[in-house]
Amino acid sequence: MATNPDAEIDHEGPVTPYRQLAEILRARIERGDWAEGRPIPSENRLVQEYGLARSTVRRAIAVLVDEGVVWTVQGRGTYVGQPDDDQAEQ
Template sequence: MAMDPDAEIDHGAPLTPYRQLAEIIRARIARGDWAPGRAIASETSLVQEYGLARSTVRRAIAVLTESGELFTVPQRGTYVAQPDASGNG
């Protein structure tokens, strides 16, 4: 599901807020807001920007980390992964 990178979280939508946020982050990466190898906004910033609980933001980041789109460096932040050579990521 492609989502507008400027979308807001719709708490009444059938898609859960963490999935909505994951799709927004994915769209913002695709738009070039965050380049491969660069940090995305901090959890605190995402909590404030989207009005979500920290646990919801963490769950969205976990979805993208599990799919290989993001990676986390302890005490440093969450970064955009390099696309793989096969073009799948």
């Protein structure tokens, strides 16, 4: 599903909000909003920006982690791409 990186969440649509957010974030990464190895906005920022529950944002990020689009570092944030060997050990 090709999503507009500037799309808004459609709470009444057939696609669940977490899937919509995952697609929006993926589209923003592909557009180059965040470079490889750089952080995406925090969960709190995404909650505010998209008007979603924190659990919904976490679920969207988990989808992207499972797909290898982003990776997380506990207490630091979520980063674009895959971690280096040094970063994976942290």
